[in-house]
Amino acid sequence: MRAQRPSSLAEALYRRESLSWGLVGFTLGLVEGATAAVLVKKGYAGLASPQAVNLAVAFVSGAPALSNVVSFLWANLAHGRARVQLMVWLLAGFALLVGLIGLSPRATNGLTFMVLAVIAARIIWAGILTVRASVWTANYPRAVLARITGRIVVMTSIGIAAVSALAGFVLEAHPAQARWLYAAATLTGLAAAWLYRYARVRREFALLSAENEVSGEAPLFSLGVLRQVLKEDPAYRRFMFWLGLYGAGNLMLNAQLVIIFSDHLKLSSSSQIGILAIVPLLSVPLFTPWWARQFDSGHVIEYRARQCWALIAAIGVMILAVFTHWPVLLWLGAILFGMATAGANLGWNLGHSDFASLGKMQHYMGVNVTLTGMRGLIAPPAGVFVYEWLEQRWSGAGRYALLVPLAMTLAGAFGFNQMKGEREPRLR
Numbered sequence: 001m002r003a004q005r006p007s008s009l010a011e012a013l014y015r016r017e018s019l020s021w022g023l024v025g026f027t028l029g030l031v032e033g034a035t036a037a038v039l040v041k042k043g044y045a046g047l048a049s050p051q052a053v054n055l056a057v058a059f060v061s062g063a064p065a066l067s068n069v070v071s072f073l074w075a076n077l078a079h080g081r082a083r084v085q086l087m088v089w090l091l092a093g094f095a096l097l098v099g100l101i102g103l104s105p106r107a108t109n110g111l112t113f114m115v116l117a118v119i120a121a122r123i124i125w126a127g128i129l130t131v132r133a134s135v136w137t138a139n140y141p142r143a144v145l146a147r148i149t150g151r152i153v154v155m156t157s158i159g160i161a162a163v164s165a166l167a168g169f170v171l172e173a174h175p176a177q178a179r180w181l182y183a184a185a186t187l188t189g190l191a192a193a194w195l196y197r198y199a200r201v202r203r204e205f206a207l208l209s210a211e212n213e214v215s216g217e218a219p220l221f222s223l224g225v226l227r228q229v230l231k232e233d234p235a236y237r238r239f240m241f242w243l244g245l246y247g248a249g250n251l252m253l254n255a256q257l258v259i260i261f262s263d264h265l266k267l268s269s270s271s272q273i274g275i276l277a278i279v280p281l282l283s284v285p286l287f288t289p290w291w292a293r294q295f296d297s298g299h300v301i302e303y304r305a306r307q308c309w310a311l312i313a314a315i316g317v318m319i320l321a322v323f324t325h326w327p328v329l330l331w332l333g334a335i336l337f338g339m340a341t342a343g344a345n346l347g348w349n350l351g352h353s354d355f356a357s358l359g360k361m362q363h364y365m366g367v368n369v370t371l372t373g374m375r376g377l378i379a380p381p382a383g384v385f386v387y388e389w390l391e392q393r394w395s396g397a398g399r400y401a402l403l404v405p406l407a408m409t410l411a412g413a414f415g416f417n418q419m420k421g422e423r424e425p426r427l428r
Contacts, residue, residue, distance in 0.1 A: 006144040009202065013139045014148050017199040020192040021152045024091060025159020027098050027189035030182060031121045034276035035164045037061040037258045039178065042171055042269045044111045045262075052108075054259050054384050056115050061255040062380030063115075065247070067122035069373025072222060074127035075366040083135050083201050088193050090128045095189025097121035102182025126369060129349070133365045137353050139202045145353070146295035146346050153345050154285040161281035168270035168278070229360075229367050236355045236364065238419060239301060240371055246412025248375045249405035250311060250344075252383030253318075256401055259387060260322055264399060275334045283338020284345070291343040300351035305420035307343035308413040314340050315409060319402045348372075 006014070029035055037057045044053050059066070078086060098121050104114040140148045163185065170178050230237040257276060261267040267275075295303050314336035321329030348368070356364035383401060391398035 020196040022155035023192035025156035026163045027185040029160035029163030033061040038272045048108045058255040058380040058384040062376040063119045063122040065372045065376025067126040068369035071126045071130045071369035072366045074130040078131045091193035094124040095186045099186030102179035146292035150288040150292040157281045157284040164277040168273035171269035242412045242415030248379040249408030251379040252405040255380045279334035280338035284342040287339045287342035300354045301419050305416040311340035
Protein backbone atom coordinates (compact mmCIF):
# COMPACT_ATOMS: atom_id res chain seq x y z
CA MET A 1 0.00 0.00 0.00
CA ARG A 2 1.43 3.37 -1.04
CA ALA A 3 2.07 5.78 1.82
CA GLN A 4 0.01 8.97 1.88
CA ARG A 5 1.97 12.15 1.17
CA PRO A 6 1.74 15.09 3.61
CA SER A 7 -0.56 17.85 2.40
CA SER A 8 0.70 21.33 1.54
CA LEU A 9 -0.90 22.62 4.74
CA ALA A 10 0.92 20.04 6.87
CA GLU A 11 4.20 20.95 5.14
CA ALA A 12 3.59 24.65 5.76
CA LEU A 13 2.87 24.06 9.46
CA TYR A 14 6.02 21.92 9.70
CA ARG A 15 8.18 24.67 8.20
CA ARG A 16 6.89 27.19 10.72
CA GLU A 17 8.11 25.17 13.72
CA SER A 18 11.02 23.08 12.43
CA LEU A 19 13.84 25.61 12.85
CA SER A 20 12.88 26.23 16.49
CA TRP A 21 13.23 22.53 17.30
CA GLY A 22 16.56 22.33 15.50
CA LEU A 23 17.94 25.24 17.54
CA VAL A 24 16.58 24.06 20.86
CA GLY A 25 18.34 20.74 20.32
CA PHE A 26 21.61 22.56 21.07
CA THR A 27 20.18 23.71 24.42
CA LEU A 28 18.65 20.33 25.20
CA GLY A 29 21.94 18.52 24.58
CA LEU A 30 23.51 19.81 27.79
CA VAL A 31 20.72 18.35 29.95
CA GLU A 32 20.26 15.16 27.93
CA GLY A 33 20.81 12.16 30.20
CA ALA A 34 24.08 10.66 28.96
CA THR A 35 25.94 13.93 28.27
CA ALA A 36 24.82 15.53 31.56
CA ALA A 37 25.82 12.36 33.45
CA VAL A 38 29.35 12.39 31.98
CA LEU A 39 29.66 16.12 32.78
CA VAL A 40 28.76 15.35 36.40
CA LYS A 41 30.98 12.26 36.68
CA LYS A 42 34.05 14.01 35.25
CA GLY A 43 33.38 17.47 36.66
CA TYR A 44 32.90 16.44 40.30
CA ALA A 45 35.21 13.43 40.60
CA GLY A 46 37.38 14.07 43.66
CA LEU A 47 35.17 16.92 44.90
CA ALA A 48 32.65 14.58 46.57
CA SER A 49 32.61 10.92 47.64
CA PRO A 50 32.43 8.38 44.78
CA GLN A 51 29.06 7.15 46.10
CA ALA A 52 27.65 10.70 46.11
CA VAL A 53 28.90 11.35 42.58
CA ASN A 54 27.46 8.03 41.34
CA LEU A 55 24.09 8.83 42.92
CA ALA A 56 24.20 12.25 41.27
CA VAL A 57 24.92 10.52 37.95
CA ALA A 58 21.81 8.38 38.52
CA PHE A 59 19.53 11.39 39.13
CA VAL A 60 20.98 13.42 36.25
CA SER A 61 20.75 10.54 33.78
CA GLY A 62 17.19 9.88 34.96
CA ALA A 63 16.19 13.56 35.01
CA PRO A 64 14.66 13.47 31.48
CA ALA A 65 12.20 10.85 32.73
CA LEU A 66 12.00 11.94 36.39
CA SER A 67 10.82 15.44 35.46
CA ASN A 68 7.75 13.99 33.77
CA VAL A 69 6.21 13.11 37.13
CA VAL A 70 4.75 16.64 37.28
CA SER A 71 3.54 16.66 33.68
CA PHE A 72 -0.09 16.49 34.82
CA LEU A 73 0.40 20.05 36.11
CA TRP A 74 1.53 21.12 32.64
CA ALA A 75 -1.42 19.32 31.08
CA ASN A 76 -3.76 21.30 33.35
CA LEU A 77 -2.01 24.57 32.55
CA ALA A 78 -2.32 23.97 28.79
CA HIS A 79 -5.89 22.62 28.91
CA GLY A 80 -8.16 24.98 26.99
CA ARG A 81 -5.39 27.54 26.40
CA ALA A 82 -3.78 28.78 23.19
CA ARG A 83 -0.64 26.75 22.58
CA VAL A 84 1.84 28.95 20.73
CA GLN A 85 2.23 31.70 23.33
CA LEU A 86 2.52 29.10 26.09
CA MET A 87 5.23 27.27 24.15
CA VAL A 88 7.19 30.48 23.64
CA TRP A 89 7.32 31.11 27.39
CA LEU A 90 8.22 27.51 28.15
CA LEU A 91 11.07 27.47 25.63
CA ALA A 92 12.44 30.75 27.02
CA GLY A 93 12.25 29.48 30.60
CA PHE A 94 13.98 26.25 29.62
CA ALA A 95 16.84 28.17 27.97
CA LEU A 96 17.38 30.35 31.04
CA LEU A 97 17.46 27.36 33.40
CA VAL A 98 20.06 25.59 31.25
CA GLY A 99 22.19 28.73 31.52
CA LEU A 100 21.84 28.61 35.29
CA ILE A 101 23.54 25.18 35.35
CA GLY A 102 26.74 26.82 34.13
CA LEU A 103 26.91 28.79 37.38
CA SER A 104 27.26 25.63 39.51
CA PRO A 105 30.20 26.03 41.95
CA ARG A 106 33.02 23.50 41.56
CA ALA A 107 32.70 22.25 45.13
CA THR A 108 30.69 19.65 47.05
CA ASN A 109 27.64 21.90 47.31
CA GLY A 110 27.97 22.60 43.59
CA LEU A 111 27.12 18.96 42.88
CA THR A 112 23.75 19.38 44.57
CA PHE A 113 23.17 22.71 42.80
CA MET A 114 23.91 21.16 39.39
CA VAL A 115 21.63 18.16 39.96
CA LEU A 116 18.75 20.39 41.07
CA ALA A 117 19.29 22.80 38.16
CA VAL A 118 19.29 19.95 35.63
CA ILE A 119 16.08 18.54 37.12
CA ALA A 120 14.44 21.99 37.09
CA ALA A 121 15.36 22.48 33.42
CA ARG A 122 14.00 19.05 32.58
CA ILE A 123 10.73 19.85 34.41
CA ILE A 124 10.24 22.78 32.02
CA TRP A 125 11.11 20.51 29.09
CA ALA A 126 8.46 18.05 30.29
CA GLY A 127 5.94 20.87 29.94
CA ILE A 128 7.18 21.53 26.41
CA LEU A 129 6.72 17.86 25.49
CA THR A 130 3.24 17.74 26.99
CA VAL A 131 2.05 20.82 25.10
CA ARG A 132 3.87 19.85 21.91
CA ALA A 133 2.12 16.48 21.71
CA SER A 134 -1.29 18.13 21.33
CA VAL A 135 0.07 20.60 18.74
CA TRP A 136 1.43 17.78 16.61
CA THR A 137 -1.76 15.73 16.87
CA ALA A 138 -3.82 18.76 15.82
CA ASN A 139 -1.53 19.78 12.96
CA TYR A 140 -0.71 16.48 11.27
CA PRO A 141 -3.14 13.71 10.14
CA ARG A 142 -2.54 10.25 11.64
CA ALA A 143 -1.44 8.79 8.29
CA VAL A 144 1.55 11.17 8.10
CA LEU A 145 1.97 12.06 11.77
CA ALA A 146 5.08 9.97 12.42
CA ARG A 147 6.84 11.02 9.23
CA ILE A 148 6.32 14.74 9.81
CA THR A 149 7.23 14.68 13.50
CA GLY A 150 10.06 12.28 12.72
CA ARG A 151 11.70 15.06 10.71
CA ILE A 152 11.51 17.33 13.75
CA VAL A 153 12.95 14.63 16.01
CA VAL A 154 15.83 14.23 13.55
CA MET A 155 16.59 17.97 13.57
CA THR A 156 16.55 18.05 17.36
CA SER A 157 18.79 14.98 17.53
CA ILE A 158 21.36 16.61 15.25
CA GLY A 159 21.46 19.66 17.54
CA ILE A 160 21.89 17.45 20.61
CA ALA A 161 24.67 15.47 18.90
CA ALA A 162 26.48 18.67 17.93
CA VAL A 163 26.56 20.07 21.45
CA SER A 164 27.45 16.64 22.87
CA ALA A 165 30.47 16.46 20.56
CA LEU A 166 31.47 19.96 21.60
CA ALA A 167 31.07 19.04 25.29
CA GLY A 168 33.29 15.98 24.84
CA PHE A 169 36.00 18.09 23.23
CA VAL A 170 35.82 20.79 25.92
CA LEU A 171 36.00 18.24 28.77
CA GLU A 172 39.18 16.78 27.28
CA ALA A 173 40.95 19.95 26.12
CA HIS A 174 39.61 22.86 28.22
CA PRO A 175 37.55 21.52 31.17
CA ALA A 176 37.55 24.90 32.95
CA GLN A 177 35.71 26.45 29.98
CA ALA A 178 32.73 24.06 30.14
CA ARG A 179 30.50 26.72 31.72
CA TRP A 180 30.62 28.78 28.49
CA LEU A 181 28.79 25.97 26.74
CA TYR A 182 25.79 26.71 28.93
CA ALA A 183 25.87 30.41 28.04
CA ALA A 184 25.87 29.56 24.31
CA ALA A 185 23.07 27.04 24.83
CA THR A 186 20.96 29.69 26.57
CA LEU A 187 21.28 32.12 23.65
CA THR A 188 20.37 29.38 21.18
CA GLY A 189 17.33 28.38 23.25
CA LEU A 190 16.12 31.98 23.46
CA ALA A 191 16.42 32.24 19.67
CA ALA A 192 14.29 29.09 19.35
CA ALA A 193 11.64 30.63 21.61
CA TRP A 194 11.60 33.83 19.54
CA LEU A 195 11.14 31.90 16.28
CA TYR A 196 8.34 29.74 17.69
CA ARG A 197 6.12 32.84 17.76
CA TYR A 198 5.50 32.17 14.05
CA ALA A 199 4.18 28.62 14.61
CA ARG A 200 0.47 27.90 14.17
CA VAL A 201 -2.01 25.26 15.37
CA ARG A 202 -4.43 23.94 12.74
CA ARG A 203 -8.08 24.42 13.72
CA GLU A 204 -7.02 25.32 17.25
CA PHE A 205 -10.58 26.38 18.02
CA ALA A 206 -11.68 22.72 17.57
CA LEU A 207 -8.93 21.47 19.88
CA LEU A 208 -9.76 24.03 22.58
CA SER A 209 -13.49 23.40 22.21
CA ALA A 210 -13.00 19.64 22.60
CA GLU A 211 -10.87 20.18 25.70
CA ASN A 212 -13.37 22.61 27.23
CA GLU A 213 -16.20 20.13 26.63
CA VAL A 214 -14.21 17.47 28.46
CA SER A 215 -13.58 19.94 31.28
CA GLY A 216 -17.32 20.31 31.72
CA GLU A 217 -17.75 16.56 32.15
CA ALA A 218 -14.64 15.64 34.13
CA PRO A 219 -11.88 17.27 36.20
CA LEU A 220 -8.61 18.35 34.62
CA PHE A 221 -5.71 15.95 34.73
CA SER A 222 -4.66 14.80 38.21
CA LEU A 223 -3.56 11.59 39.85
CA GLY A 224 -7.26 10.82 40.23
CA VAL A 225 -7.79 11.26 36.49
CA LEU A 226 -4.72 9.09 35.89
CA ARG A 227 -6.35 6.28 37.86
CA GLN A 228 -9.66 6.86 36.06
CA VAL A 229 -8.05 6.65 32.59
CA LEU A 230 -6.26 3.44 33.49
CA LYS A 231 -9.40 1.97 35.06
CA GLU A 232 -11.68 2.79 32.13
CA ASP A 233 -9.24 1.78 29.37
CA PRO A 234 -7.90 -1.72 30.11
CA ALA A 235 -5.96 -1.89 26.84
CA TYR A 236 -4.09 1.33 27.65
CA ARG A 237 -3.55 0.11 31.22
CA ARG A 238 -1.89 -3.09 30.01
CA PHE A 239 0.13 -1.15 27.45
CA MET A 240 1.39 1.21 30.17
CA PHE A 241 2.30 -1.73 32.43
CA TRP A 242 4.52 -3.38 29.82
CA LEU A 243 5.92 -0.02 28.77
CA GLY A 244 6.74 0.58 32.44
CA LEU A 245 8.88 -2.56 32.68
CA TYR A 246 10.50 -1.94 29.33
CA GLY A 247 11.15 1.74 30.02
CA ALA A 248 12.49 1.19 33.54
CA GLY A 249 15.11 -1.17 32.18
CA ASN A 250 16.13 1.40 29.60
CA LEU A 251 16.35 4.16 32.23
CA MET A 252 18.58 2.07 34.51
CA LEU A 253 21.15 1.55 31.83
CA ASN A 254 22.72 4.96 31.16
CA ALA A 255 23.80 5.66 34.74
CA GLN A 256 25.27 2.17 35.08
CA LEU A 257 27.18 2.53 31.81
CA VAL A 258 28.62 5.96 32.70
CA ILE A 259 29.94 4.54 35.98
CA ILE A 260 31.28 1.33 34.40
CA PHE A 261 32.87 3.21 31.49
CA SER A 262 34.65 5.54 33.94
CA ASP A 263 35.60 3.16 36.77
CA HIS A 264 36.07 -0.16 34.95
CA LEU A 265 36.90 0.54 31.30
CA LYS A 266 38.65 3.88 32.02
CA LEU A 267 37.23 5.49 28.89
CA SER A 268 37.87 9.18 28.22
CA SER A 269 35.06 11.73 28.46
CA SER A 270 34.96 12.17 24.70
CA SER A 271 34.72 8.40 24.15
CA GLN A 272 31.90 8.10 26.68
CA ILE A 273 29.92 10.94 25.16
CA GLY A 274 30.62 9.53 21.70
CA ILE A 275 29.30 6.07 22.61
CA LEU A 276 26.37 7.15 24.80
CA ALA A 277 25.24 10.32 23.02
CA ILE A 278 26.85 11.32 19.72
CA VAL A 279 26.73 8.04 17.77
CA PRO A 280 23.20 7.12 18.93
CA LEU A 281 21.92 10.61 18.13
CA LEU A 282 23.56 10.71 14.70
CA SER A 283 22.06 7.29 14.01
CA VAL A 284 18.55 8.60 14.73
CA PRO A 285 18.21 10.36 11.32
CA LEU A 286 19.20 7.14 9.55
CA PHE A 287 16.54 5.01 11.19
CA THR A 288 13.69 7.46 11.87
CA PRO A 289 12.17 7.38 8.34
CA TRP A 290 11.96 3.59 8.45
CA TRP A 291 10.42 3.57 11.93
CA ALA A 292 8.00 6.33 10.86
CA ARG A 293 6.67 4.16 8.04
CA GLN A 294 6.28 1.31 10.52
CA PHE A 295 4.36 3.53 12.94
CA ASP A 296 2.08 4.98 10.26
CA SER A 297 1.18 1.50 8.98
CA GLY A 298 -0.65 0.23 12.08
CA HIS A 299 -1.50 0.44 15.78
CA VAL A 300 1.16 1.38 18.33
CA ILE A 301 0.85 -2.05 19.99
CA GLU A 302 1.97 -3.72 16.77
CA TYR A 303 4.67 -1.08 16.40
CA ARG A 304 6.09 -1.57 19.90
CA ALA A 305 6.05 -5.36 19.46
CA ARG A 306 8.57 -4.88 16.64
CA GLN A 307 10.50 -1.87 17.88
CA CYS A 308 11.31 -3.32 21.32
CA TRP A 309 13.79 -5.87 19.97
CA ALA A 310 16.13 -3.12 18.76
CA LEU A 311 16.75 -1.97 22.34
CA ILE A 312 17.23 -5.53 23.58
CA ALA A 313 19.82 -6.15 20.86
CA ALA A 314 21.61 -2.91 21.83
CA ILE A 315 21.73 -3.82 25.52
CA GLY A 316 22.95 -7.33 24.73
CA VAL A 317 25.79 -6.07 22.53
CA MET A 318 26.79 -3.43 25.11
CA ILE A 319 26.91 -6.02 27.93
CA LEU A 320 29.07 -8.26 25.76
CA ALA A 321 31.39 -5.32 25.06
CA VAL A 322 31.74 -4.51 28.77
CA PHE A 323 32.71 -8.09 29.64
CA THR A 324 35.01 -8.68 26.65
CA HIS A 325 36.58 -5.18 26.59
CA TRP A 326 36.24 -5.24 22.81
CA PRO A 327 35.92 -1.57 21.70
CA VAL A 328 34.32 -2.40 18.33
CA LEU A 329 31.30 -3.83 20.17
CA LEU A 330 30.90 -0.60 22.17
CA TRP A 331 30.51 1.37 18.94
CA LEU A 332 28.22 -1.25 17.40
CA GLY A 333 26.09 -1.09 20.54
CA ALA A 334 25.97 2.70 20.19
CA ILE A 335 24.59 2.41 16.64
CA LEU A 336 21.98 -0.09 17.82
CA PHE A 337 21.01 2.30 20.63
CA GLY A 338 20.49 4.97 17.99
CA MET A 339 18.24 2.63 16.05
CA ALA A 340 16.26 1.82 19.19
CA THR A 341 16.04 5.50 20.20
CA ALA A 342 14.73 6.52 16.79
CA GLY A 343 11.85 4.08 17.15
CA ALA A 344 11.23 4.78 20.83
CA ASN A 345 10.99 8.55 20.27
CA LEU A 346 8.10 8.12 17.86
CA GLY A 347 6.31 5.55 20.02
CA TRP A 348 6.65 7.64 23.18
CA ASN A 349 5.57 10.96 21.64
CA LEU A 350 2.70 9.61 19.54
CA GLY A 351 1.60 6.23 20.90
CA HIS A 352 -1.18 7.60 23.10
CA SER A 353 -2.96 8.95 19.99
CA ASP A 354 -4.01 5.38 19.12
CA PHE A 355 -5.96 5.12 22.38
CA ALA A 356 -7.35 8.61 23.09
CA SER A 357 -10.10 10.76 21.58
CA LEU A 358 -9.16 14.32 20.55
CA GLY A 359 -10.44 15.96 23.74
CA LYS A 360 -8.56 13.49 25.95
CA MET A 361 -5.22 13.57 24.15
CA GLN A 362 -3.55 15.57 26.91
CA HIS A 363 -5.03 13.27 29.58
CA TYR A 364 -3.60 10.19 27.91
CA MET A 365 -0.26 11.88 27.28
CA GLY A 366 -0.36 13.02 30.91
CA VAL A 367 -0.73 9.39 32.02
CA ASN A 368 2.19 8.39 29.83
CA VAL A 369 4.59 11.09 30.98
CA THR A 370 3.58 10.89 34.66
CA LEU A 371 4.27 7.16 34.76
CA THR A 372 7.54 7.82 32.92
CA GLY A 373 8.42 10.29 35.68
CA MET A 374 7.80 7.66 38.36
CA ARG A 375 10.14 5.31 36.50
CA GLY A 376 12.73 8.08 36.24
CA LEU A 377 12.55 8.64 40.01
CA ILE A 378 13.04 4.98 40.89
CA ALA A 379 14.88 3.12 38.13
CA PRO A 380 18.25 4.96 37.74
CA PRO A 381 19.00 5.14 41.51
CA ALA A 382 17.90 1.50 41.87
CA GLY A 383 20.29 0.51 39.10
CA VAL A 384 23.15 2.37 40.82
CA PHE A 385 22.31 0.80 44.20
CA VAL A 386 22.47 -2.66 42.61
CA TYR A 387 25.84 -1.73 41.10
CA GLU A 388 27.18 -0.42 44.44
CA TRP A 389 25.89 -3.49 46.34
CA LEU A 390 27.60 -5.91 43.97
CA GLU A 391 30.80 -3.86 43.86
CA GLN A 392 31.09 -3.70 47.65
CA ARG A 393 30.79 -7.48 47.96
CA TRP A 394 32.98 -8.53 45.06
CA SER A 395 35.35 -6.06 43.45
CA GLY A 396 34.57 -5.80 39.75
CA ALA A 397 31.18 -7.51 40.08
CA GLY A 398 29.27 -4.27 39.59
CA ARG A 399 29.20 -5.00 35.85
CA TYR A 400 26.69 -7.78 36.49
CA ALA A 401 24.15 -5.10 37.45
CA LEU A 402 23.64 -4.66 33.68
CA LEU A 403 21.69 -7.92 33.64
CA VAL A 404 18.84 -6.25 35.56
CA PRO A 405 17.87 -3.76 32.79
CA LEU A 406 18.26 -6.54 30.23
CA ALA A 407 15.77 -8.74 32.11
CA MET A 408 13.28 -5.86 32.48
CA THR A 409 13.33 -4.87 28.82
CA LEU A 410 12.90 -8.53 27.84
CA ALA A 411 9.82 -8.76 30.08
CA GLY A 412 8.33 -5.66 28.44
CA ALA A 413 9.02 -7.03 24.97
CA PHE A 414 7.20 -10.28 25.72
CA GLY A 415 4.26 -8.24 27.05
CA PHE A 416 4.00 -6.13 23.87
CA ASN A 417 4.10 -9.24 21.72
CA GLN A 418 1.43 -10.92 23.84
CA MET A 419 -0.86 -7.91 23.29
CA LYS A 420 -0.10 -7.99 19.56
CA GLY A 421 -1.01 -11.67 19.41
CA GLU A 422 -4.34 -10.99 21.10
CA ARG A 423 -5.15 -8.18 18.63
CA GLU A 424 -4.49 -10.16 15.45
CA PRO A 425 -7.55 -12.51 15.61
CA ARG A 426 -9.87 -9.50 16.08
CA LEU A 427 -8.47 -7.81 12.99
CA ARG A 428 -9.12 -10.76 10.65
